[in-house]
Amino acid sequence: MKKVIATLITVIMMFSTASxxxxxxxxxxxxxxxxxxxxVSTDQATYGPGTSNINVTIxxxxxxxxxxxxxxxxxGTQYLYSTNIRGWIGTSSKSHDIKISDFVPTNSxxxxEVMVKIYTSDEGYPFGTYIGDWFTPSFTVVRTN
Incomplete structure (x- = not known):
């Protein structure tokens, strides 16, 4: 009985770690x-059917x-889509949701990659001096509805 419980706990821990x-x-x-x-990071490495948003944290x-x-x-380097998400990052992290339906057609x-452009805030609104681009690794989005 102890071996069965130990095996069950091991299996549960394996699935919990994998998920x-x-x-x-x-x-x-x-x-x-x-x-x-x-x-820059996202909340998932793959967005499957039924997922409605990509959550991005800076x-x-x-x-x-x-x-x-x-x-x-x-x-890649050929296509760039504006999410119309912009703002100021000060003392805390910023998190935003990007609607998958705005960028991926149904049944495709x-x-x-998420790209974030950063500017200083010292030269007026909305852009200051360009600092650079930060990219996440690529991830896949699947949309069925």
């Missing part, structure tokens, strides 16, 4: 460009500095 690893998203990792350290390491950002969906799939 949490599957749910993890993609990330650019911490990257520094022009003395600005930023990380983190930065210098809480005392504000930056202006824009979020895009990229497909696509592969994207």
């Amino acid at each position: 949490s690893a599957f749910a993890a998203g993609v990330t650019s990792g911490w990257q520094t460009k022009k003395n600005t350290t930023v990380r 983190d930065k390491s210098a809480p005392s500095t504000s930056y202006f950002y824009e979020i895009f969906l990229a497909q 799939q696509a592969t994207f």
Whole structure:
């Protein structure tokens, strides 16, 4: 009986670890460009049928500095889609949802990277000095409805 319980616990732990690893998203990792350290990530590495949003999080390491950002969906170097999501990132992380139905037709799939453009806030609204682009690794989106 003890062996059965131990085996059951092991199996449950394996499935729990596998599902949490599957749910993890993609990330650019911490990257520094022009003395600005930023990380861009998504909530999932694959978006299957029935998923309606891609959740994007932007983190930065210098809480005392504000930056202006824009979020895009990229497909390689040829296609760039504006999500019309932009704003200021100051002391905390920013999280945004991108509607899958705005970018992927019904009954199809696509592969994207999230690209975030960062600008300083020192030269007026909306853009300051361009700092750089941060990309996540690619991920797949499948839409059936």
